[in-house]
Amino acid sequence: MIYLDNAATTYPKPECVYKRIEEASRNAFNSGRGSYKVAKEKSKIIEETREEILSLNNIYNCEVVFTPSATLALNQIIFGIDFKNGDNVYVSPFEHNAVMRPLEQLRKTMNIEIIEIPFDKITFELKKSELENLFTLKKPKAVFCSQVSNVIGLLIDYKTIFELSSKYNSFNVLDASQGYGIVKIDSNTKYSFIVFAGHKSLYAMFGIAGYIVKDGCKINQIFFGGTGADSLNLEMDDKFPFGYEVGSYNIVAIESLHESIKWLKNTDVYSHEKEITNYLIEELKKNKNLNLYVPENSDKIFGIVAFNHKNYNAKDLGMILSEDYDICIRTGYHCAPLVHKWLGTEDIGGECRVSVGYNMQIKDIDLFVKSFKTI
Amino acid sequence: MIYLDNAATTYPKPECVYKRIEEASRNAFNSGRGSYKVAKEKSKIIEETREEILSLNNIYNCEVVFTPSATLALNQIIFGIDFKNGDNVYVSPFEHNAVMRPLEQLRKTMNIEIIEIPFDKITFELKKSELENLFTLKKPKAVFCSQVSNVIGLLIDYKTIFELSSKYNSFNVLDASQGYGIVKIDSNTKYSFIVFAGHKSLYAMFGIAGYIVKDGCKINQIFFGGTGADSLNLEMDDKFPFGYEVGSYNIVAIESLHESIKWLKNTDVYSHEKEITNYLIEELKKNKNLNLYVPENSDKIFGIVAFNHKNYNAKDLGMILSEDYDICIRTGYHCAPLVHKWLGTEDIGGECRVSVGYNMQIKDIDLFVKSFKTI
Secondary structure, eight states: OEEOBTTTSOSSOOHHHHHHHHHHHTTOOOTTTOOSHHHHHHHHHHHHHHHHHHHTTTOOSEEEEEESOHHHHHHHHHHHSOOOTTOEEEEOTTOOHHHHHHHHHHHHHSOOEEEEOOBOTTTOOBOHHHHHHHHHHSOEEEEEEESBOTTTOBBOOHHHHHHHHGGGTOEEEEEOTTTTTTSOOOTTSOOSEEEEETTTTTOOOTTOEEEEEETTOOOOOOOOSOOSSOTTOSSOOOOTTGGGOOSOOOHHHHHHHHHHHHHHHTSOHHHHHHHHHHHHHHHHHTOTTEEEOOOSSGGGBOSEEEEEESSSOHHHHHHHHHHHHOEEOEEEOTTOOSHHHHHTOTTTTOEEEEEOOTTOOHHHHHHHHHHHHHO | OEEOBTTTSOSSOOHHHHHHHHHHHTTOOOTTTOOSHHHHHHHHHHHHHHHHHHHTTTOOSEEEEEESOHHHHHHHHHHHSOOOTTOEEEEOTTOOHHHHHHHHHHHHHSOOEEEEOOBOTTTOOBOHHHHHHHHHHSOEEEEEEESBOTTTOBBOOHHHHHHHHGGGTOEEEEEOTTTTTTSOOOTTSOOSEEEEETTTTTOOOTTOEEEEEETTOOOOOOOOSOOSSOTTOSSOOOOTTGGGOOSOOOHHHHHHHHHHHHHHHTSOHHHHHHHHHHHHHHHHHTOTTEEEOOOSSGGGBOSEEEEEESSSOHHHHHHHHHHHHOEEOEEEOTTOOSHHHHHTOTTTTOEEEEEOOTTOOHHHHHHHHHHHHHO
């Protein structure tokens, strides 16, 4: 099997992560609750993991809130922001349904306007001055931008976008689900929240994700339940992080993250995955039957390459690759609704997406690329 | 270490569950999304696990929705019910903050009344006719009842309560977090929803829980995001289960549940844990320094025994047991706010809770009970 769907979840994880999961699952206690020794040891690991998440990008003076998934992190942020009728919300054309569907729900229930941030369809560059004008005309209350597009692998210039929107004191939400841990974030970025997903670029297991909150940012709580503290009080403490984390901690998933971050700090995953990405683009470009969704400056593409074949629609090509070659790629719309209008793939069933991982080698790309010659 | 906090999370899990976690984590793919072989195999396991959850109690014509925790399942149900101003919500005095805190939030934001279901403080019996009268005076819109109290182990007569409330077409929510998989549920019970927690009585891992929905019951969606289907549509399909499950599935946790249910079906965990519970009660009763929160008919107590010591408060006793004897018990309020008023333990820091697991033996109880002689 050649696995080329690392954007859905990275596979394989590093061996040390598997070992840690085995150990952690055999020693899984309910942390943050019991006051006996093993429960307290687990609580310490949770606090260390928060610190490690921040240290990956040298971030200080921020809180880390854990959630079971990046989707729930984004629900917590979007429904937690104190939106008012008439507010303008900006989104990049690359946003995932984890952003778009909660926002659409808000749009339906209150009068907010969702505005797409302009990008050039040829160069994939942000249209900066056009955005500046838009912000002047319609002041941003919140801005949502991905770090890396989960469909085309574009490294998005969120830093410039947030720099512009921060003049209006907007909530700036960076969805780093597709890059956190590998693709560096400048800690001077004017973000309010950064969302991360453990099982993707952080190389941990399913079940742990969360968000970083810049000091001073405030959202309403949307989940309620036991926090292990002040049990007689029917109202929850509204302090980060504990007031935003309800129910038992998934300590096994947290330990997998604790371990994967140690590994990430000692491994240059970025350089390797970038090299594989570049090679993949070059090799796919040689095939004249393929239409790549890659800008001229392919240096802006990381980890993910999207394309369509002239003779097969995406779904069929995916099936052929799976059944005849045991190659796993992802086809379709990838839960990102806006980008297909932008790419012109809305009416043709989306596209094929190939995404790389730390364990992939040049020879895997060669095998994949070779398969097209016989299709 | 003697672990007596199985009500927080069961420990150890059966060996087959650990083995399955190891295998599943080394083969973790994003199911319900990709159309390649391994992704489809994982999707099949998810559907099988839903069936198995139902089969544990011979339930038919119901849907199973997976959530990352029982707390989030209860949030989804409570905020999903179409409450109106003036609605009456009934709760047993044994409800957890996963029920009470979302309800309190509703009470603060809209005019609902939360009414406690009357139970006799001596016999721990439901006051049936008193409840019937209450229902006549204040019609129930929703009723929340635990299957097993997470504080005192009481097997609660939810069946009678739901029988009475169903005459008013109320939403009947059974919180079976503390018993599902071990303590049988009569499939003729007039429930609307049954909540389960994988990492407790189901002997699976953290990260998987959910609820059973009786055919015809309807709630609004409260979480929004990618479902792997109909990605271009910003509105989600509102059908159970997929419209209520957003983000990637925690396939490793689901596989642990898939395995633990097989084990539960072939193991008489109930009889063993009941025997250990009975022995524990008898042995603790012999110690005149202990005040047990057990009714005369101790047959109504399963898996959990609560008590206080005459010379030590709960917290101190827990510390002594942990540090001097390596015995893990839980002390305090256990995230259940109402029951302490009822037991008279509100002002004394709650109580000590001892909870049993399938792997415990009589000798573990003997060691635990003996420790008191030297304290």
